[in-house]
Amino acid sequence: MVIVLMYVSSGNAKSHDYGDALSKSLLFFEGQRSGKLPSTQRMTWRKDSALRDGSDKGVDLSGGYYDAGDNVKFNFPMAFTITMMAWGVMEQGKSMGTELPHALEAVRWATDYFLKCTAAAPTIIYAQVGDPFGDHNCWQRPEDMDTPRTVYAVTPDKPGSEVAAETAAALAAASLAFRDFGDEAYGKVLLERAVKVFEFADKYRGTYNDSIGEGACPFYCDYSGYQDELLWGAAWLYKATNEVYYWNYVKENIITFKAQIEGANFEFGWDSKHAGISVLVSNVSFMMQWVLNNSTEASTTPFLSYADSFMCSLMPESPTKTFQFTPGGLLMKEGNCDLQQVTSISFLVLAYNNYLKNSTHVIRCNDKIINQTQLVNFTKNQVDYILGSNPLNISYMVGYGDKFPRRIHHRGSSIPSLDQHPDHIACKEGTPYFQSTASNPNELTGAVVRGPEIDDSFADARANSSKSEPATYITSPLVGLLAYFSEVSAH
Template structure:
């Protein structure tokens, strides 16, 4: 009996080790700190102010709004669209788990982007890809509120195409239309109509924005994976939103593109650039309609590649247990891959389908635990006992690579700070002046080492595409911690939010 009591106490401690609800609220709040344009009266990140109010004026188009991608002041629409898709996917899967207040704030965060995308796609056969000269911006350390760098508008057209941009933007609009369906039906309809139009443009005029825009997007957000994945990704979201045979036929007709890409090893990749693992997870739910088990097989293969003891492992793990992939901003992989882990586990459970790896079946419990370990690591269960979400826990990064956060608020220092005058704040050894609450930074290296320094942008810069998957992920674990019962948790059906018991 004593042993059983201790076990129950231990389990209780594990469940309550992190406040996922608090982390969820803060992860959503982060997006208010990244807003561009005229800020609303409801703005909660009050050290920010209006910025970039003349975006698009150089081409006679209103392009005010949207998000700054990271610690700079450029609006890169390609990663912004992916961030929006992931926010919407989080609402579709876990909206009910968020609670009314956090759900409303998440829908506001999505709408801040989709309103901007509607402007960016308003002209036929023209899609705006970016606002802001990236070279001028990256040469300055300047608050967005009073920046004076060039706000050049860049677009793709029928003559200079950008299929990856169109595909991801169509996916974002289609996914967002599902997210808004039960809350604002007219807006949902508008988003879906625009998604179809943008997808048709990207598919009809095929080509990479790498070639059309060149050094303006490369090396910042170069598309290294090709645009075929974005077109299939968009078709998948349009199929989910419309159920139209046209998109099912499109997927079947172009399935060979996915096969050829995945044969190069991209089945395990997922992020703002390469969508393959996300495609396979998303389309695994349409196995019967598609008439092929390809996407399920590839999704299983992706899951297998994440298991620490798998011979086909495609990732590394730090001594503290953090999933690691080479490159910049590792936490983007932690959040996006963990999100897919949870979603695919739920999809497989709902379909009563077992996940196979190297000839063996993998338990749902094991996969959920792997995802939870990543979330807990991010929130402070790591060798440094440090949260990598700003404002969460007692110890978190203080000198993040972020212009607005590190500089004095315009409300405190209303005088203009020019391009190079801001360098003193970049070089300061003091903590940032403003708390960018909820920002998830790039995180530690493969050895669990972290250097809290603005100059170390690889580890200390936050991004929208790191935070976006974390929103749905944290909503799931918030619900799981709240409703955990012996042998299972209460899960919610993604289409109508009707709750049912899911056994893990």
């Protein structure tokens, strides 16, 4: 039976406790941990899992995160998750207060795993652990899984530039977060590895669709090509090293990016990095304009105009907007709502707003000027919608507010924990829990599901995976956003 929450008017906008939502968003990542859990684990219904990952290859690949409601470690979206979380720490770490250590711990849980996966670079980079077909055939707790923990790798003969370059971006971004907040030694380790991994990604070009396609597809196929990840990785390495080599790499390879972005309609998420590159590199343009007191160098790259065009495609007031909104105000595109898109794009808007603060640059959408207040309001409206300011008055973050999804598409959350049911639950023995209409017995606090339909309705049903499944890459961009609004609301 599918339980549908019908469309109703939300009435007046409500205020939100962004600090509470921030705390919960970070707690979620503890619920997604794979490997040996630390004594400080706060989501205590989760236990150790997948301790022997990599053992069939003679390596230790324990750790990292399960990406969503399954028990596979897909490194490509995991790396994007960490790039975004580290970017949020860089931008808003000072606003996180007592949550900053938890944010850095969440980043490190993945980067420690990535260091294991890339220890043998440039000979081999491990790109995924777990047979997704075997995993998706079962409804089983991660603590019980007896499905194949197949290890997938990319090599010089079987390259995977997108997964390698995104991993390099994550390591470089994380190195900056740790450098900025007190662990320069670890940051240095991450940056040194990022350089090696990017070199592998660039030297041995090719898509992991071809190399490990049976593992990646159809779950996380790379649809946009690997050129955007190469530029994304180079941009992050330039930000982390300030070495002109990486800046020249971005400029010299822009031709491939330019053809993509002008043919695409601006995308950003675990697959397509186009808009993210534009915003990230725009900050370099602003700094060059300030240092050189002119725009000559900055104008040699079109990223600034790309970033402006992207903002113009979003803003409701823009005459050139291409994105649409649900009746309740949630961003959507091409007749589809997905909170992964909403959180990632909203973070870019806020980051661009931060970069504009020390610039005289003006966003012009034809004859309409978009100011910074409009950028912040856009972002706040999207965050507030997710937290419950929507026609259903439902929070799409589990555990936040009084009304939130109770039947999320998540194996560990929906099956009684080891504390409740210590006996092994085999592959198909979890099926009754999947089919049940009862609320999940374990609250995956902080999980953000994929969200509503285009009419703002939402089916709170486990089987409705396209709307009820949470994912790390939905929540990670939200961490920085919540930190920003937590600080703003406190003043």
